[in-house]
Amino acid sequence: MKTARLLLALVLVSTSAGAPVRSQEQRPPAPETVPPIRVEVDLVNVVFSVTDRRSRLVTGLGPDDFRVYEDGVQQQISRFTSETDLPLRIGLLIDASNSIRPRFQFEQEAAIDFLHTVLKPGRDQAFVISFDVSPAVVQDYTDDPQDLADSIRNVRAGGVTALYDAIYLACKMKMADGTGNDFRRMLIVLSDGEDNNSVVSRDEALEMARHHEVTIFTVSTGAPPISYNAETARMQNPCQVKGAEGDKVLEYFADSTGGLAYCPFTTIDVGRSFEQISNQLRTQYTLAYTPTNRVRDGAFRRITIESRREQLRIHHRPGYYARLEPAGSERP
The missing domain is CATH 3.40.50.410 (von Willebrand factor, type A domain)
Known part of the structure; x- marks a missing residue:
């Protein structure tokens, strides 16, 4: 497979980890389309940081300062911490x-x-x-x-x-x-x-x-x-x-x-x-929510976090892939 050959190029140089491995002569072939990573999610954790308009980190905020949406639908924040561990x-x-x-x-x-x-x-x-x-x-x-x-x-x-x-x-x-x-x-x-x-x-x-x-x-x-x-x-x-x-x-x-x-x-x-x-x-924050959309269709769920305060920018991962329910199975 093309993807396997591309990965092999890195595996071969990885065998000498800790040493300065340099240029490889052959150019690896183009990879195949990457299949999505599917994860079962009951509670979604999102780590994020907040900056002001001058790119300075903002601390001291609480759960009431944020709204979280999944695919445009507002979610209920069930857990919030001002420092992630x-x-x-x-x-x-x-x-x-x-x-x-x-x-x-x-x-x-x-x-x-x-x-x-x-x-x-x-x-x-x-x-x-x-x-x-x-x-x-x-x-x-x-x-x-x-x-x-x-x-x-x-x-x-x-x-x-x-x-x-x-x-x-x-x-x-x-x-x-x-x-x-x-x-x-x-x-x-x-x-x-x-x-x-x-x-x-x-x-x-x-x-x-x-x-x-x-x-x-x-x-x-x-x-x-x-x-x-x-x-x-x-x-x-x-x-x-x-x-x-x-x-x-x-x-x-x-x-x-x-x-x-x-x-x-x-x-x-x-x-x-x-x-x-x-x-x-x-200074990263963490919030968690249980998605209102429980359909296990393998689709990408887009996460949006908004601040209730003006001129703040939220930095977080764009979303996650929902679990894909196996064919013929029923969710209890």
């Missing part, structure tokens, strides 16, 4: 193409500091994938920040960019277990967003992330979209101003999965971007 499953995707060389070492160290800060041993786990010609697992799931740090420092820049393949395969192979009720599953993508070698399309990569309820955060390695000066230095997030085409791609992935896109001005700001992601993970 769901374990983390983090994939760090590092662009190792030639285009990101200028700030590469600074970005590596910022990513290492982030993992040291966020991961709780025995509870959270992370893996590392580097990508240029094709993606390569350089460290499989572990809760040891030092193992992750060693693998990140061993990545060397060089080659073209297969960003979409990296996102697709990271979600397909590393984020398939459990549901959004079990883990907070996220990818941190460190890249300039300029894909020029992927087999899968941007939308195929996004759909795979949605199937596995993965939130994507991006940190741009490209040139900042606007000039750095006294006025722009006060901006919380330069991605608010459209920059290069690659930055738009990164923002597309983040916005479409409930994450955030960061466009650092300087090498120092790269570290601040990771710090902002860390802060967001600490």
